[in-house]
Amino acid sequence: MAAGFLLGGSGARAEDPSSWREIETKYIFGFTLGSGIGLEGEKEVTVDSIGRFGKRDGHYAASETKYEYEFTPSQFIQIEFGALGSTHNIGGVTGLDDRSQIALGGAFAELRYLAIERTSNNPLAVTLAVEPTIRRIDETVGERVQNFEFETAVNADLELLRNRLYAGFNLLYEPEVTRTSLGYTQREARAGGSAALSFRITSNVVLGGEIWYLRHYDAANLTAFTGDAVLLGPTLFIKFTPKMFMTAAWNAQVWGREVGNPAAFNLSEFQRNRVKLKFAYEF
């Protein structure tokens, strides 16, 4: 099906970008989010899965899926909320219990505010986002916890060539607090940024690549640095119909370091690979 879209495009209009409709940029950059907030009155249901694979040893596969409803109540604000499902398949990983489970993992909400809007005279658009999340299953190890995360992000993008080439940039700060089943409380944070480039090869297909730099701290105020990593990979966006689309991305860790561990890569706080697959229907 994807090949059909790649080859077929949208008929006679495929070669003439000036005749293409403007594209909503939120999901064209993979894990990097664009500035788009949708259209006033628009509603959308999505299934958004992120899979994480690979630790230092053993086998590690975990996923978190957002079952999401989003709507745009004004021309500046978008609201999203939904439930989280998680899966963990872990065996022989040092420091982690073996586990094979599927669970309802928690819930989240997101508020996005378009701070700078793109016009035909200004190619830059910037959106500010906050996303509180509550989890009952730990994202990494899969055990029962009480976790509260508060993601804050800046999602920016630039239209470099009209209807053709886009650059996306994200800044991320994600503090969280976790209370384990044994009663311990752990505070940590992730911070970082990304850059992405996406090329619209036909009116309904966008291909690109992105790079992420992420840092991890054992404190919410970024004082106890434990390691960082660089992830790199391709992205794909396909609009099947005016109301239905998918986005996919794969990031591989290409560089990483852990404080106190000379081994290559940071596989303690990050994974070797992560993939994203999202399907959305607007109405």
Added chain:
Amino acid sequence: MSFEQNAQHLKGLKVPPLPLMMRNLALAAICMIAMFQTPASHAQQATEIQLTYSKGQFQPSQVSAPADKPISFRIKNLDAKAMEFESTSLRVEKVVAAGSEGVVNVRALKPGRYEFYDDFNDKARGTLTVQ
């Protein structure tokens, strides 16, 4: 360091009197209040633009409006089937049933060119020029 080791290590650390999470929440609340403040331009009188949708086309298809004033599109659908007035750059969409009229309110705009179209009909296009 494993999760449990980490938790044990952190157990001994001194927690600040005002947790950072609370400060983050307070900051977020302030941001949200700021976000929901509507632009002052909404109080201004809107520029009304009348469009007719007939035989799968907008009439007129090229319209203009002054900058920094809200705009109100009044779309009369004369066709026998529904159309959806939509624009990515204006960030609006509205379904207008066959033989009826719909009103779409748009924020005050900066100078520029804004496209609109019928989401159900790829050939129906129009442009708003704001100056």
